[in-house]
Amino acid sequence: MDLIRSQTWRANLTLGLLAGALILYCGAIGMIAAFDEREVVNDFISVGRLVLLATPFIVGYMAANRVKSAGGETITALVSGIVTGVLIALPSIILLLFNSDEFRFLLDWSLRLTPFVAATVVAWRMHGDSADTRLLVGTWLLVAVLLGIVLGSLALIFDVKGELRSVLVNINRDWVDVITFDNRGDLLMGIVTYGGMSLGSGLAGSIFYFFPRTPRRALTYGLGVTIVVGAFGETVRLVLQENLERDTLNTLFRRDTLRQSAALALFIISTVVGFLWAMYGQQVRKSVHNMDGSQRRTTRLISTLIFVAILLMLPWLIGRTLSDVAVTIGLFVLMGLGLNIAIGLAGLLDLGYVTNYAVGAYILAVLTSIGPLGLFKGTFTFWMVIPLALLAAMFAGFMFAVPVLRMRGDYLAIATLGFGEIIGKLAISDWLKPIIGGAQGVQAIQKPVFFGAELRNPEQLYYIVLVACLVTLFVSIRLNNSRTGRQWMAIREDEDVATAMGIDTARAKLLAFTLSAATGGVAGAIFAAKVGSVFPNSFTVFISINVLSLIIVGGIASNPGIVVGAIVLIGLPELLREFSDFRFLLYGALLIGMMINRPQGLIPSQIATHEIRSGVQAKAGAGG
């Protein structure tokens, strides 16, 4: 009893049951069955099963960690791994029993007994110590009757007695197959297999905790790489396709999944690399740290050159499909860097950023289209319109900023949200239909022509986006570290005091909105040229929200953070396309998890150093 009462055990039991409920939920919405379609390693393990087994492994590890840090015995830690492993499997096993023909009576009986059991527990907990038995009996009756009515009517409404499947459509054969490890015929065997697997995995997780640091890191790295490569097999194959012979590719992959031998080889190689890094990484980092000025500069130069070379060759390395994704990511990086001026630097929460995107897209569409709506039928080229799109977006940003200059925080956010909606409605309106085509949009937009060659593929458009991103990045870094940047930051931190410092805040805010809008216009124009047509439904509030999210996930006011944020939030959903409906669920879960565990973003912004540069070292203990 003491064991169960202890804080650590309670926490571990809760953790196990929560994870079990999560697995059950994923099964009930059909995610596990859907993930089973995708194999990590050919004929060995699917993503669905991996979820079933990895969860107890991770939770077992966490449970062992909790026991050990509370000063528990090693054996207790291992037992907690086993117990959590079983608990994780429990909810799904119970549902499996309820769902089967032989054991369906269990569901019926548990439904019938629930009111009585629950009433006893509630009554005992509320009035167990009281001398008055009438209170006890009264509470018992009340709870029993109420729960009986609720459960009874639920059972009637959903006809649970008949088929669980009629309520939970995803509790079907596929799910049973995954959960029982293909023992649909022999249910007990299936339950024992799953329970045993989950138990073993939990135990393995808790044993893993006691591994020495170096092999543990190496194995984590090896497993991680293998799983990621396997789960994204289709993407990896697409990339390799560009660079490898068909025969070589076929020895590694069977259709889109990793062959067992290839997976094993990958696992061994990445483990060895992980091992080497865990052993010698510290030394490497230290030696980089100890380099003198000129050595450091050389190292930095070389790594920058390699990085630039990779950026330049990227379309050849990754092929057409992924280049398309890269262009989309690039467009969002552009917008992210722009919006970051308003949100990250000046603290102006602008939720109408899509406005600038739409302005840029429509300007390009109307000026360069050779269709019926094109104003000049090909007189204007892409390159001439890009600066116009930039100026138009800046003008729009300026005009929208004027009325909201006095607003702050939440009020500003709502007002800008309104502007975004206005633009969407204008684009689809009848009033502007003669110019921008209403719901039909503008078609036949000309592709950019570069020295006689038409840039129509994503591989070629990639370079336009790359140049735009690099220019924006350069401007953004310059501004970050300038008088103007500091004015914006001061306004973000405390607008009243910023005024008291002599800053003309109205002017600075106008500038922030205007400059922030510029890149949105460019991104919109490139988007229009890429797609070849522009429709109002491309310009929804979700663009604004996406740009905002990628800034927050990457790290507010952090330029590298924005690039990483765009890759994670825009690139990842594109790669997860085969998981169709569930990718937005995962996306949402990722956002929530991020905000709880790492609210400062993936790559938090760095403080610009001004004093260190002059050679003054921070005083000891000044670390704060």
Added chain:
Amino acid sequence: MEAGKKGLKKILVSNGMTKRFSGLVAVDNLDFYIPEGAIASIIGPNGAGKTTFFNCVTGFYQIDDGELMFDGTRLNGKTPDQITRSGIARTFQNIRLFNNMSAIENIMVGQEPHLKSTWLGSILGLPSTRREDEESEDRGRELLQFVGLEGKGDMLSKNLSYGDQRRLEIGRALASRPKLILLDEPTAGMNPRETIETTDFIRRLRDELDITVVLIEHDMRVVMDISEHITVLDYGRKIAEGLPEDIQRNPDVIEAYLGSGAAAAQAAI
């Protein structure tokens, strides 16, 4: 000693200054002056209108009646940034630094009235902009040294200790190279040793930088120790003005602070 070092020139003058908050008169028909080059104090019980007075002078509030003159120009109707540019700097009762900026960046923002570079210049990296940035950084470092924060310039200001934050706020105010600095309770929340350090520091502002200092202060030892001119406010009105010795003996002041009984007792002694 009387009225500071530069004789009787009055740097800040108010005539009949009044500020109302929907019926409540926070500052009532105040005639008032600060001698140039002095360390002057404004004292008074809680709610006497001291901080409101500061806010009126720095343009945070617009006065309803009367006139405010600084160094020969009218301050009425000017915005806070214009007033800062004309040479008045201030600190706040509850420290208001730019928390997520480094200490030196705070000071560089403080130099705002003297900066000329534009955003376009920064993007293009014009030589004049670069030069100004370098000068701005150099002056920032000098000021950090002056306020005793050398080596802490790259720390986020929210990570500085309380005393350092107070000093940084004064440093930021000094960065605008003001003629007049208004300090709102500079020693609030400090221990006796820190209080003495701050008092000495305030003297240095006047002696070394030639800045007229006005402080709001509750610690009477500090006030009596460094002030050369004291103004006492109560319910938005001026009840006394003069040298520390005179103020200490003034029955109206004692009454305002301790109640009428105490004044009678004082008189009896």
